[in-house]
Structure formats: structure tokens, C-alpha cells
Amino acid sequence: xxxxxxxxxxxxxxxxxxxxxxxxxxxxxxxxxxxxxxxxxxxxxxxxxxxxxxxxxxxxxxxxxxxxxxxxxxxxxxxxxxxxxxxxxxxxxxxxxxxxxxxxxxxxxxxxxxxxxxxxxxxxxxxxxxxxxxxxxxxxxxxxxxxxxxxxxxxxxxxxxxxxxxxxxxxxxxxxxxxxxxxxxxxxxxxxxxxxxxxxxxxxxxxxxxxxxxxxxxxxxxxxxxxxxxxxxxxxxxxxxxxxxxxxxxxxxxxxxxxxxxxxxxxxxxxxxxxxxxxxxxxxxxxxxxxxxxxxxxxxxxxxxxxxxxxxxxxxxxxxxxxxxxxxxxxxx
Amino acid sequence: xxxxxxxxxxxxxxxxxxxxxxxxxxxxxxxxxxxxxxxxxxxxxxxxxxxxxxxxxxxxxxxxxxxxxxxxxxxxxxxxxxxxxxxxxxxxxxxxxxxxxxxxxxxxxxxxxxxxxxxxxxxxxxxxxxxxxxxxxxxxxxxxxxxxxxxxxxxxxxxxxxxxxxxxxxxxxxxxxxxxxxxxxxxxxxxxxxxxxxxxxxxxxxxxxxxxxxxxxxxxxxxxxxxxxxxxxxxxxxxxxxxxxxxxxxxxxxxxxxxxxxxxxxxxxxxxxxxxxxxxxxxxxxxxxxxxxxxxxxxxxxxxxxxxxxxxxxxxxxxxx
Numbered sequence: 001x002x003x004x005x006x007x008x009x010x011x012x013x014x015x016x017x018x019x020x021x022x023x024x025x026x027x028x029x030x031x032x033x034x035x036x037x038x039x040x041x042x043x044x045x046x047x048x049x050x051x052x053x054x055x056x057x058x059x060x061x062x063x064x065x066x067x068x069x070x071x072x073x074x075x076x077x078x079x080x081x082x083x084x085x086x087x088x089x090x091x092x093x094x095x096x097x098x099x100x101x102x103x104x105x106x107x108x109x110x111x112x113x114x115x116x117x118x119x120x121x122x123x124x125x126x127x128x129x130x131x132x133x134x135x136x137x138x139x140x141x142x143x144x145x146x147x148x149x150x151x152x153x154x155x156x157x158x159x160x161x162x163x164x165x166x167x168x169x170x171x172x173x174x175x176x177x178x179x180x181x182x183x184x185x186x187x188x189x190x191x192x193x194x195x196x197x198x199x200x201x202x203x204x205x206x207x208x209x210x211x212x213x214x215x216x217x218x219x220x221x222x223x224x225x226x227x228x229x230x231x232x233x234x235x236x237x238x239x240x241x242x243x244x245x246x247x248x249x250x251x252x253x254x255x256x257x258x259x260x261x262x263x264x265x266x267x268x269x270x271x272x273x274x275x276x277x278x279x280x281x282x283x284x285x286x287x288x289x290x291x292x293x294x295x296x297x298x299x300x301x302x303x304x305x306x307x308x309x310x311x312x313x314x315x316x317x318x319x320x321x322x323x324x325x326x327x328x329x330x331x332x333x
Numbered sequence: 334x335x336x337x338x339x340x341x342x343x344x345x346x347x348x349x350x351x352x353x354x355x356x357x358x359x360x361x362x363x364x365x366x367x368x369x370x371x372x373x374x375x376x377x378x379x380x381x382x383x384x385x386x387x388x389x390x391x392x393x394x395x396x397x398x399x400x401x402x403x404x405x406x407x408x409x410x411x412x413x414x415x416x417x418x419x420x421x422x423x424x425x426x427x428x429x430x431x432x433x434x435x436x437x438x439x440x441x442x443x444x445x446x447x448x449x450x451x452x453x454x455x456x457x458x459x460x461x462x463x464x465x466x467x468x469x470x471x472x473x474x475x476x477x478x479x480x481x482x483x484x485x486x487x488x489x490x491x492x493x494x495x496x497x498x499x500x501x502x503x504x505x506x507x508x509x510x511x512x513x514x515x516x517x518x519x520x521x522x523x524x525x526x527x528x529x530x531x532x533x534x535x536x537x538x539x540x541x542x543x544x545x546x547x548x549x550x551x552x553x554x555x556x557x558x559x560x561x562x563x564x565x566x567x568x569x570x571x572x573x574x575x576x577x578x579x580x581x582x583x584x585x586x587x588x589x590x591x592x593x594x595x596x597x598x599x600x601x602x603x604x605x606x607x608x609x610x611x612x613x614x615x616x617x618x619x620x621x622x623x624x625x626x627x628x629x630x631x632x633x634x635x636x637x638x639x640x641x642x643x644x645x646x647x648x649x650x651x652x653x654x
Contacts, residue, residue: 045558065501264604
């Protein structure tokens with residue numbers, strides 16, 4: 001489709017290339033106007049090309065993010081619109097609500113329950129995929145299937161599996177002599193169920209990311225380790241893991257950003273979408289939604305958004321430092 | 334394209350996409366082990382961690398992982414194909430029942446299912462095409478054109494990937510309300526027209542996919558900048574563009590939070606319609622899970638045809654970090 005330009009041989013300016021394409025203007029001596037247009041073209045086109053991203057980001061990304069801070073310091077109403085400046089009042093009100101602290105606890109709990117097993121399981125699956133498998137593509141595609149299922153569907157399915165009365169999980173538990181668990185009534189079980197949904201969807205995806213990183217580990221390192229008498233497990237701990245360090249940091253940081261904003265799965269865990277009778281699994285984003293769109297208080301909703309943003313930044317930093325320290329000490333050993 | 338394919342690329346990056354695309358070839362696994370062969374493979378970044386042929390345990394574990402991943406989907410179909418009393422019976426079904434189409438009809442009656450499917454197709458396709466086009470445009474500029482401020486601007490683009498823009502929902506909603514777009518598809522489409530990830534992805538790819546001489550040649554021949562982009566960059570971007578399209582498509586198809594906030598019940602996307610289904614029929618799990626199955630099948634079909642690209646796309650994206 002692009003034959004003329006792609007095949008254009010390296011010709012000098014005026015030697016007259018192959019007479020193809022509609023570039024007839026070349027024959028005539030360039031007018032100064034044409035030359036000026038061409039200079040402008042060269043100088044400003046790059047900015048034109050990158051501008052869609054920057055304009056769109058400014059309007060739908062940066063502006064809302066910055067403006068959130070403005071909204072958070074004002075009295076707002078869904079119908080009345082902006083009220084007066086009230087400083088930290090929204091923040092104080094939110095921080096004074098029990099629901100905020102419950103949602104903070106839930107968010108952190110679900111985040112830890114999902115991200116930690118997720119990273120471990122993904123690395124182990126990646127290790128299996130890293131063997132010289134027959135029909136590689138089949139196995140890789142197989143582990144990725146859950147990724148294309150919309151989280152809302154995932155939540156509906158698992159909500160059924162974890163049903164308190166007629167759920168499959170409780171039936172299996174009862175068959176082997178364990179009491180039914182109140183997945184929709186107790187706090188920790190509900191967090192476990194929601195974390196399971198998150199893990200279901202993301203383990204395969206992360207496994208492929210780790211697989212890519214594992215394949216980049218130089219084979220010589222394994223050979224050297226083997227000569228030194230290291231077994232498989234030892235090689236995995238002392239060679240594979242330290243070499244995965246940047247990827248582990250990357251996966252943890254992306255899952256922090258996504259995990260702390262979790263909304264879809266807990267929202268759909270029961271039909272009311274309020275996070276349980278007593279907010280057992282109401283997350284911060286759900287709380288934000290409730291403040292803004294159920295209670296019509298955009299100011300308080302924005303205050304939660306600002307607090308959530310600070311939390312994400314803080315945990316991102318902590319993650320980064322811890323991961324760095326752990327893996328660098330492993331390298332030294 | 335022909336010129337591009339025939340001559341070897343001048344720069345072969347260590348971790349660039351072009352090398353990684355060939356990841357799925359069977360890379361001589363049979364003759365592995367012997368000294369010279371494995372050393373050559375190591376040099377080509379073909380290193381295999383655990384090495385050697387896997388035993389049945391490895392295959393068994395992987396099969397278990399995949400079956401575990403499929404089970405919830407199978408369960409969804411299983412319950413969705415029975416009537417609503419199935420869950421309260423003593424034993425669980427093992428085989429699908431004959432009620433799926435009746436349930437599907439009820440789903441279509443309860444929520445605007447076709448409209449939601451149509452909306453999801455529109456949103457995912459439009460954002461997919463747009464992200465590919467604008468990202469290629471910006472990626473080409475960052476990768477191949479020289480202009481003042483290119484480096485800091487690219488750093489800025491990458492930095493925005495770490496910013497959770499979802500937290501700006503309150504003002505964004507106000508913007509949409511002011512424009513009168515709430516309940517309209519453009520409220521979902523416009524914010525997704527171009528992404529930082531897409532720009533970064535294309536920059537990385539085009540940097541090594543287009544030889545500089547090609548652009549110089551086009552320039553010397555008097556090609557305008559946009560012609561050069563159209564005839565050199567766009568064709569060269571095809572493989573990366575296909576993956577970026579798939580990513581964007583899946584992302585928008587599965588997205589819930591923002592469409593849920595900004596679209597009303599009249600004009601939902603599929604996930605929003607599913608949410609309505611549950612709110613309307615909380616007891617009738619057969620109906621709800623039939624709906625979940627119906628919303629999943631289209632993307633599963635796409636995945637069967639394009640999953641290979643998606644897999645290699647994810648793996649490439651990872652290596653470049």
C-alpha cells in the first residue's frame with residue numbers, strides 16, 4: 001500500500017528520482033514561499049503530531065486531577081453546584097466518619113490479600129511456562145483467558161460460587177466436614193472472596209510479564225550456578241528472583257495503582273452494591289462513589305479522592321523501597 | 334513494505350519488539366543442551382531458565398492452572414443453562430441444562446442487551462482505532478523526528494502512566510454534565526481517544542522499526558512530513574498497531590467504573606447492563622449468569638483468533654520497562 005515512499009531509493013536532491021508518485025512540484029525551482037512552508041512543516045509538525053495526547057491529557061487527566069483538590073476545599077452539591085470555600089472541612093468530615101476508616105481498612109486488606117499471592121503465583125506459573133514446552137502458544141494463551149472476562153462478569157460468577165447458602169464453595173466445604181463460611185456476611189471471608197476474583201483475572205497476565213523477564217535472564221548464570229552445585233530451588237531463589245527485580249517492582253507498582261482503586265468486584269459482590277450490610281467490603285472508591293453520586297456531595301467525594309491519591313503515592317513508595325532492599329540483599333548473598 | 338523487510342534493520346535492539354515477535358517459534362528445543370548450541374541461543378537472548386525438557390509434572394501443573402481458570406466460565410454457563418431452582422436443589426449440576434436460550438431471552442427482555450452490545454462494540458472499536466492512530470503519530474514524532482523538548486516531553490508522557498487519572502472522576506463528571514454528554518457514548522469514548530501507554534508503546538517500536546535513511550530519503554525527495562508519516566511510519570507500525578488495538582479493545586470492553594458513572598441505564602455498555610441485570614434479578618442466578626456468559630463470549634471469540642498477538646504483546650510490553 002505504501003510502495004512509492006517505502007521503496008524510494010536514496011537519491012540526491014535534484015538528480016530526479018524515479019518518475020513515480022505525484023511529486024511533480026520538484027522539477028520547478030522552489031519558490032521562497034514553498035521553501036518557507038517546508039521549513040515550517042519541518043519545524044512545527046512534530047509538535048502537531050504529539051499535541052493530541054497532550055491536549056487530551058490536559059483536559060481529561062490533569063485538569064480533573066488538579067481540580068479535584070479545588071472541589072475538595074469547597075462546599076459542593078450535585079444540583080446546586082459550587083458553594084463557598086470551606087477549607088479542610090470536607091476532609092475533617094470524611095476523616096470523622098467511621099465508614100471512611102472501614103473502607104480504608106477494607107481497601108488495604110483486599111489489596112494485600114490479592115497482590116501478594118498474585119505476584120507469587122504469577123512467578124511460579126511463569127517458571128513453569130519457561131520450560132521448553134511443546135505448544136507454547138497454547139499454554140500461554142490458556143493462562144491468559146481470564147484476562148478477557150469483564151470484571152463485572154467475574155464478580156457475578158464468584159459471588160455465586162461463594163454464595164452463603166447455595167454456593168459451590170460452601171457445599172464443598174461442608175462435604176469435607178467444614179462449617180459453611182459467611183462469605184457475604186463476615187469481613188475477612190468477603191475480602192478473601194473478592195481477592196480471589198482479582199487474582200483470577202490478573203495472575204495469568206502477570207505470569208506472562210514475568211515470563212518475558214525470565215527469558216531475558218542470561219543462560220550463563222544458570223550454567224555457572226549449576227557448576228557451583230546449586231540445585232533447582234537454589235537456582236530459582238538465587239538467580240531467577242534477583243534478576244526479576246525490576247519486573248517485580250513494576251508489577252507491584254501497577255497492581256498498587258489498580259488494586260487500591262478497586263471498585264468493580266466489591267461493587268458487584270452482592271446485588272445492593274453498598275459493600276455489605278455494615279460496609280464489610282466497601283472500598284474507598286465505593287465510598288467515594290457513594291458520597292458523590294448517592295449522597296450528592298462532590299466536595300466530600302473529592303476529599304476522599306485526594307486522600308486515596310496520597311495513599312497510592314505512599315504505598316507505591318513503600319513498595320519500591322521494600323522491594324529494592326529485599327532483592328538487593330539477595331543479590332549480595 | 335518490501336524495502337523494509339528485505340534489508341536487515343540497522344539497529345537491532347537488545348529488547349526491542351522486532352526480536353520478541355518471533356518468540357513463538359520452536360527455537361530448536363530438540364537439540365538443546367549441547368555446548369555450542371546453547372551458547373548461541375544465549376547470545377540471541379534465547380536463554381531458557383530451567384532448561385531441559387519438561388516432565389509430565391510441569392504439564393500437569395499447567396493444565397491444572399488452565400482448568401482452574403476456565404472453571405468459573407464453565408460454571409457460569411452451567412448455571413445459566415438451567416432454571417432458577419437449580420441452586421437450591423441438593424446436588425449441583427454436572428451437565429448443562431436446556432434452559433440457556435430461555436434465560437438468554439429473559440436477559441434480553443430485562444436489560445437493553447443488544448443496545449449494550451452495540452455500544453460496547455462502538456466504544457471499543459472507536460477508541461481502539463483512535464488510540465492506534467494518535468499514538469502512532471506521536472510515537473513517530475518522538476522516535477524519529479528531532480525537535481526541541483522532545484526528551485522532557487517524552488519523560489512527561491511516561492510519568493503520566495503512573496498517575497491514577499481515575500481519581501479525577503468528580504470534575505470529569507462535571508465536565509461531561511456541562512457538555513450535556515452524560516448518558517451519551519462520547520462521554521466514554523473521548524477520554525480514551527489517546528493513551529500515554531499507546532504513545533510510549535509506539536515510540537519504542539518505531540524507534541527500531543524504521544531505518545533513519547528511509548525518512549531521510551523521503552525528505553530529500555520532497556515528501557512533506559505528513560506524507561512521510563503516512564507512507565513510511567504507518568505501514569511500519571502495523572504489527573505494534575495490531576497489538577495496541579487489541580489491548581485498547583479489551584480494556585474498553587471490560588471497563589466498568591467510568592461508564593457506570595457517566596452512562597445512564599438507558600444507554601449502557603455491556604458491563605453496565607450486567608450490573609442492571611443483577612440489580613433487577615438478584616435471586617435468579619440462572620438469569621444473571623446467562624447474562625455473564627453472553628457478555629463474555631464475544632471477547633472469548635476474539636481471543637481465540639487474536640490471543641497469540643495479545644500474548645506476545647503483553648510479553649513485549651514487559652521487557653521494555
